[in-house]
Amino acid sequence: MPDTFPTIAANPYAWPFDGQWNAADTALLLLGFHESTVRNVGAQSELAVAMGLADLAHSLGIAVVVSQRAAEALVSDLALYRSKAVQHRGDNAFFGTQLEADLRQRGTHNLLIAGLPTDGLVHATQRTANDMGFECLLVSDASKATSPARHTAQLRMTTFGNGLFGAVADSAAIHAALAPQGNLHHA
């Protein structure tokens, strides 16, 4: 069996469902961190959390995939990933893009998802990822909606029925699972 990271304490189940995830089969999707969106929804702290995850993922060899809507400028924090950003037209990073093909070619099954807004680009993209069979974890404190109620509601819909669209965890749970002292063990 390949090495796997420990599962993440998530709602409604320990993620991923099959307990198997490693740097090769996982990607971190950072969706919609445009300068204008961060400003409009007031997401500076969520951006900081997302960057902490990006740094951690990058250091462990987990792919960091950034999406960018045409005509929007990404925040400068993401300069490291900008050259390979997935360019999309609307509210769904899979529609009319190579994202699915790129993930499949890389052997990705597991997606950590963070972005803005939760009720817009994030959920549109996560819904499609889920239909495609990707095992999705939405990072609650690295995402923000156009209102707190809408953020809470999309998370409820995600976890309804034992994970209609995947699972939800906060960034601390991910950092805990990937803590240096025990981040690889043999399954």
Add this chain to the structure above:
Amino acid sequence: MSDFWPEIAPARRSAMALLIIDMQVDFCAPGGWVDQLGEDVSNTRAMIAPIQRVLAAARAAGITVIHTREGHKPDLSDLPANKQWRTRVHGLGIGDMGAAGRILVRGEPGWQIVPELAPIEGELIIDKPGKSSFYATDLEEQLQARGIDRLVIVGVTSDCCVQSTFRDGFERGLECVVLEDCTAAVETANHAAAMDILKAYGGRWGGVSNTAGFTAMLEHADA
């Protein structure tokens, strides 16, 4: 009613379809899957009567009617492993034998559309393995072939398949309107939140109307 469609433009009946999502025994009838999970089907079941009314209006007006059914092939080759696992842990897995046959498997009794809303000759049926009616189906091609670019969306559930289909219709450049009194979720709170999300900012991905708006719009639409 010129304000039914979000972009006010002449709307011909030939360019519209009524899309009825997943009104299947497994989702909205006693003895179906959701009922066997111990969830309350009264919200979804309550949509049968209002959808009967809009279906009758659509048939009378001669607009295209499309029914969707969520379901998987009997060999489950189109069922993602995580979807099966999640439903099994929830209590009864997709593909497993239940009181109305194998859960959400094509051809089984529970997978059928409820008899009150049964499709009639000439109506299109879309079998979908996912939440979105556009994922791994030929819905987009069927609409293009008929010159349809406007969808009136009803059915279940508002937070799941209805919302996914509405968002995906928008991505494809279709004018979509959900009828608020013809869609529901298992949980009332999730339904209310779904409607708030779809209505926010004047409707980011399309419109939200109701049966009265739909029938009034049909009366004024050209053939």
